[in-house]
Amino acid sequence: MPLYEFRCDTCxxxxxxxxxxxxxxxxxxxxxxxxxxxxxxxxxxILTPSTSLSRRIEQSAEPKVQQRQSQSHSHHHKHHHGRPWMIGH
Known part of the structure; x- marks a missing residue:
């Protein structure tokens, strides 16, 4: 059962x-x-300090661009493991 608040004009x-x-x-x-x-x-x-809240909002507002790790082997994609129907990334 939820807790509800009431107001009595007298009390x-x-x-x-x-x-x-x-x-x-x-x-x-x-x-x-x-x-x-x-x-x-x-x-x-529950309010958090404004600096940590604003930092979290700023961080979540725009996606970050990340660079892929370069592969030392050839550019041909070989399926050594994983699912054969997936294209290598």
């Missing part, structure tokens, strides 16, 4: 576990028995 906000079927239904305040409405809030996020 303030409180949280309670409810089924998803009951999520949008108002409920009685546990302190004063007044009808309380559900509060819709943003999901909690």
């Amino acid at each position: 303030g906000s409180f949280e309670t576990w409810r089924s998803m079927a009951q999520a949008s239904e108002p409920m009685l305040c546990p302190s004063c028995d007044t009808l309380a409405q559900r509060i819709y809030s943003v999901a909690g996020l």
Whole structure:
């Protein structure tokens, strides 16, 4: 069952576990028995330091170009191992 937050006009906000079927239904305040409405809030996020976050975003934003290792043998591709139907890379 998810945890939902409600707001009582008299007592303030409180949280309670409810089924998803009951999520949008108002409920009685546990302190004063007044009808309380559900509060819709943003999901909690864990923030990382901005430098490491921005570095990760920059690194993932653009693909890196990598050079192939040169092969010392001839340019003919021979299948010594692997799958014979694959073209050598």
